Amino acid sequence: MSSATTPARGRRRSEQTRLAILTAAYELTTEVGYPDLTIEGIAARAGAGKQTVYRWWPTKADVLLEALALKADLKVSTADQGSFEAELDAFLQDSAALMAFPGVAPVLRSLMAEAQRDADFRRRFRDGFLLKRRAALETIVERAAARGDKPDRLTGAFAADVVFGLIWYRILATERLLDEDDIAALEQLLTEHPGKE
């Protein structure tokens, strides 16, 4: 894709300011919590003007969404490991590790909450976060299907709903994270092949 955009006139966006804003947002939300996080506060902490924040991000949730990518490794492994069970386990271990990363769980809870309030942000959050992780899991299930290594009636979409349902329900409703027993139970639930016998 060639650069069809104008070749950038005037002063260029300050990368330093961008990082200062993202860092300030992430720190502030851990300190005061998402509800008391304000654009004014972020700008002040970053030594930036409010307008600079508004110029590049539409809401504080979007700042945080970008800050999250800066702070936490959002990548998830989808490498072919030979069996559905192994790949599912890798995925769940990755997910549990992400949630255990300092500050990540509260930020995700806040972003999911914000997504309920703001329909525009909901779309950005879905496309920029939820669907990416979902796609990884669906890839795994479909690869298993191709292998014949999967319960018959389990579609990728339904499996994703069950897995992410459990993860998010734990975050949002019970404030407990996934532990080894949960992962084992989930794997058992999704990999048993009752119809095969």
Place this chain on the structure above:
Amino acid sequence: MSSATTPARGRRRSEQTRLAILTAAYELTTEVGYPDLTIEGIAARAGAGKQTVYRWWPTKADVLLEALALKADLKVSTADQGSFEAELDAFLQDSAALMAFPGVAPVLRSLMAEAQRDADFRRRFRDGFLLKRRAALETIVERAAARGDKPDRLTGAFAADVVFGLIWYRILATERLLDEDDIAALEQLLTEHPGKE
């Protein structure tokens, strides 16, 4: 337990006003959405003073939580129907019907979002809504366990996490409600007895 409270001095709380406030809150949230719902707006619509709202409910979310009980039938059947499968089906059908009730799904999404922001409300929401429904499902699973009519490794708590996880994930992340296929898939997932063969 006898009434140890003082025998009610002063003017009594107005039930008429209480209903007007709850109705106003429920109507307003369907009209303008939860973020634009304000205590001022509720009071104005109800013909009540702001202080009257604040006197009885700490936040607008609490008003809505109580309004929900007024508007929608929150009861869930836990009657013994002879088999785990039948009772689970009844529970899921009840839950799907509740969600399909006009205005209920958006209100629940908003309340769950609010519960992420406000730790005090989170407790009230959990105790006043989430745990009640959860208890019903756990009752069903435990009755099945007593009957020997249940997959071996499925605990009531884990089953509840999976079921409510799916329901809430659908509401919060996909905006789709449970349909018959979902219910069938969920029942299949939870009732197969792989260890029995």
Place this chain on the structure above:
Amino acid sequence: MSSATTPARGRRRSEQTRLAILTAAYELTTEVGYPDLTIEGIAARAGAGKQTVYRWWPTKADVLLEALALKADLKVSTADQGSFEAELDAFLQDSAALMAFPGVAPVLRSLMAEAQRDADFRRRFRDGFLLKRRAALETIVERAAARGDKPDRLTGAFAADVVFGLIWYRILATERLLDEDDIAALEQLLTEHPGKE
């Protein structure tokens, strides 16, 4: 005028409560100041209901006006003492003493302020306080006029304006009270007979 009112049916007004309210009002105004004095506060301090206060006094200023009479001796001597100078001196000494009584000056300042805001109270304050003291001074001046013991052009009304003007201006604008020098200067100003020589 005979008592045309109905001969008092029902429970009689509680003198104890009346005194409790007046005392509470006077104490509270010295503690928190007139602006933070509230009917609710008076009632609470007196152990009375708000309605009981509203039943007998239209405003907090009226409570305070009556409380003033309870706490401070508002009487002023108009006895014939033989000379204008002696009677004027007695009046001014009385007035200075009243102002020096603990709590009186702040209450009077507040009542005069309230009289500027509330036209109804203004009339009650004028009739119930200002005019009574003014009448005393005018009596003195007129008695002096009858004796021929007074500067020619000094009318009672103008003398009263000058005297009360000075007293009130001191209270309201300078927060200084009348001292002996002021009284002497005022007496000199009003008793010199330049035209007589």
Place this chain on the structure above:
Amino acid sequence: MSSATTPARGRRRSEQTRLAILTAAYELTTEVGYPDLTIEGIAARAGAGKQTVYRWWPTKADVLLEALALKADLKVSTADQGSFEAELDAFLQDSAALMAFPGVAPVLRSLMAEAQRDADFRRRFRDGFLLKRRAALETIVERAAARGDKPDRLTGAFAADVVFGLIWYRILATERLLDEDDIAALEQLLTEHPGKE
């Protein structure tokens, strides 16, 4: 004194808004009276936000004090006119004219009343209004003293108390303004030289 303040960053104060607020305050107080004058009302009438009013004035009384200077000519002549009597007459005529200016007397009554309630405003009212006019009168008396053109025992401070006492007492307690007879009587009272004969 050089300007030690920082050279003004950010958006400058809007003079247009300032005038709109002062005008709105003055108009509203004449329409509804000082007690029903509210900051909210002033802001609404001026098309301004409440915060803009609060940013620049601590109370509604301060808005009115500044509005007064905008609407009425508060200047008072202290020019040397050769005699105490002539200068005193000029001062009293000026003062009577100010009071007769539309809306001025009610505003002054309200500000004096407010000064009784709010100690902080009292100081600002004293320094910003009362003392300025007082200084003018004291200048006149002292110039007369230098000329030997003044009753022996009359100090400037006492003369000011008598003059302003009369003026304010008329405004606050009698709702009558100074007329020609009052001015004549006051001049006679202050200029007679009984000791000279």
Place this chain on the structure above:
DNA sequence: GGGTAACCGAGACGGTACGTCTCGTCTTCCG
């Protein structure tokens, strides 16, 4: 001595302004 009327403390009610807070925009100057 029962009936009835006015009082009492308590406190909920509809209102309304308070002063604060944050929003997102606009304006100004500096680099």
Place this chain on the structure above:
DNA sequence: CGGAAGACGAGACGTACCGTCTCGGTTACCC
């Protein structure tokens, strides 16, 4: 011309009192 500083219009927040209106309960007169 990007960015900081910060004033601006807007409007909800939660609080405080207002003055009114029930309540249940207490006197005190009247028949």
